[in-house]
Amino acid sequence: MSTKVVVPRKKRLSEGLTVTQKVFIRSRNGGATKIIREHYLRNDIPCLSKSCTKCQSIVVPDAKNELPKFILSENPQVIANIGKHYVVVDTNIVLLAIDLLENISCFFDVIVPQIVLDEVRNRSYPVYTRLRTLCRDSDDTKRFIVFHNEFNEKTFVDRLPDETINDRNDRAIRKTCEWYAQHLKDYGINIVLVTNDRLNREAVKKESKEQGYFTKSLYEYADLLSNADEIKELIPNVDNYAESKELLPEDKSEVVFPEYYQTSRVMGGLRSGVLYQGNVQISEYNFLEGSVSLPRFSKPVLIVGQKNLNRAFNGDQVVVELLPESEWKAPSSLTLDSEHFDINDNPDGQGEEDEFNRNGAEAVISDKQRRLLAKEAINAQKSKKVQPTAKIVSITRRSWRQYVGQIAPSSVDDKTNGIQNVFVILMDKCLPKIRIRTRRAQELLGKRIVISVDSWPENYKYPLGHFVRDLGDVESTQAETEALLLEHDVEYRPFSKKVLECLPSEGHNWKAPVKLDDPEEISKDPLLPKRQDLRDKLICSIDPPGCVDIDDALHAKKLPNGNWEVGVHIADVTHFVKTGTALDAEGASRGTSVYLVDKRIDMLPMLLGTDLCSLKPYVDRFAFSVLWELDDNADIVNVNFTKSVIKSREAFSYEQAQLRIDDPNQTDELTLGMRALLQLSIKLKQKRLDAGALNLASPEVKVHMDSETADPGEVEIKKLLATNSLVEEFMLLANISVARKIYDAFPQTAMLRRHAASPSTNFEVLNEMLQKRKNMHISLESSKALADSLDRCIDPEDAYFNTLVRIMSTRCMMAAQYFFSGAYSYPDFRHYGLAVDIYTHFTSPIRRYCDVVAHRQLAGAIGYEPLSLDHRDKHKMDMICRNINRKHRNAQFAGRASIEYYVGQVMRNNESIETGYVIKVFNNGIVVLVPKFGVEGLIRIENLTDSAEDAVFDELEFKLSFKPKTGDKVRDVHVFEKVDVQVRSVLDPITSKRKAELLLV
């Protein structure tokens, strides 16, 4: 959504000025809605400089009754020719050089005008959160502040007739600088506006003749610092090239990529329906093939080849145009990865690539023809093989972030010690290599390094980036762990002081009140009397062994009427995490805890997660309880929700709980309760399965760590016990009950989770394979039909086959997602996998932010505490949902990557022959899954045979035939085939990545 300020006007109000803005919000279908916004101009916005004696008297407390903190130093950094100074940055500097802003050896006392913060938010959300973190956590070292220039009557500027938004915003930033310079003149503090925009710098000279403040480009500014050499090395590439005049060898004759369409053409095309917008997904098997899912088309539209991908990165938001029908094709049956592609390219040159210029001639077609083409494309998707293809004509949002990679040794000139261009190969194989300039190339060889991408001009074959920092040696545990956290955008730095300040001052000595009616306790917590005392209930928790963040506990008790009272008690996290606090903001931003093999990165500080909130045994803890009356058939007679105080009697592991339940000698009440829970859970599960809940599978493995050396020992596949299922069923039941309750109370903004049915096209290939090879079929008519058909996929010869089909089916399914209820209509709330009409996450608030919101909404729904506006506002809920969906996905990937890394380390010392299954057949290789390690790997044709050119790929039979390296008889390999593979782990010499290498034996 983009907003556009059209006509700002001012009028005077009693307390200050107010500005009326007509804001047009473009809706998805291209129409526009007009919204009138008013905002007040104020005269009480302070400069936040500790030197200033004027502002201390004008400040007023904010909504939380806190006075703003004066952060900017009285003794800021001194630089040559300028002296003591504060820095003001513009939007482009933030987008370009956020790494430098975060760097602890430069950029102190920085003023971020609010307009810059707003612009950054619109341009790049990840950079925005980093900037917010910088400003929010600003401690005594960096000292960043946001100055609300748009609300200050001294710095607000009107848009002039014929002035573009950009020009107006630039002027607003200059106005801010001017005001600061004037305001701080008496204290001997200068203002330096750092901007790379030459026009902006020239405008400053024109406007303020007496040079009230200074303007510098990033390069010029860095040059003034005492550690200039160190900092200049870190300056993003574009600037480097432009300012240092050390340009790359020029080759203007060859323009490699097509130019992007102008904005007006893109807007027009989107409106008239001849261009389409979506996110590009690069194939994990072929980095030169992407696809874009578009609402109008039943299948994603293919984008094939470098030229059509036109510099898009995986995940970019792009605009595409369909190609003529003659260029439509089937998805590639080739596999191709970026890391081994063109490894001999010269990082100094532009390189030539025939493929680029082959389909250069562009047919000229009219919009009418394009619309016909779209119809044709939709029809073509209904048939099987050929698919519409498209080219990318514009990139509307870059997914660029920091990337981890390593310098390609072949690109380093070891004879030079000066600055040179080298390639960095990224860990993400869907991405191209990046060209950086550095003088440390040799020193950085063999290290994992972090780089940022700066630009990708059309006449460069590879994007330009710059070095950010090095993480350490390849394959050192620390470097690899940090690399994978960075790669998956997991916030892993320690919690800031501001966040920790929100924790209870008693620390580990915090205790739940002995009596809930104690007046002294009530004076501290007025909500205390609303809590129910459940300390008499025989509650226990059941978790994986060694679990320290205990989110949930349960109990069951026979009622006089023969029914069961069942309680699910969830850690009362929101008693400690209040909306609007730094602690809450941090949790919202992290979104989830991340579990790696040897490390856990918490969403909330340890004090809460593993102590005060954790429902540990033998101590009183606050909880949020769901209490049902269930009949013998596990049907709900009624349900109640209450904040409570509980005392867990025991913390069991799944195994211990199982032993206790199975032991006939145990007849105490706690055990009886657990047995009842088990019986009820079996009935609940059966009901779910009858309703069509899916039993999916993923090859989950567990790595045993040697507790002494922290070296990975062996790998095992996770086993499930009946007690796993016991806990799971009651958590599902609680989540469903809570979902209904909060949806009832907040029909527009309830925090929910949905799982859409997969379009049958997702299963097309799998079904063709099953049909051809096994004469089986997966039905997609309903979740029940799907579940039943999965049950029928059985190979009597091979018990694992069914699991294999479930693993492959899971990959065809849509991912479940968090959403707020106003975003969908009720039928679309459905959770397909669980076969329920409504669902949420409530049971793990220590480690998931969705649950935190659900807790607050439930507290609002039962009248415990009014619900904060943040969770009643659709726009805010939308932001929360987007973020937690992304974080949740990243956390899963990070967890898997961690297992993969450790499995690689385990295999390092064990070469073995294992059973594998062929899950994909390409023209030039096969993909084999090895259940024992949960790894899969590509076996390239060159590793299968010495005569690759004689290999025959049968697309219809999913078969690859070749003459093995040993023996003369031609071997056929098809999909689903059970094969013996030699597994060993190898370090790829080009990428320095350790991978499972599989060889057919």
Ligand SMILES: [Zn+2]
């Ligand atoms: Zn001041």
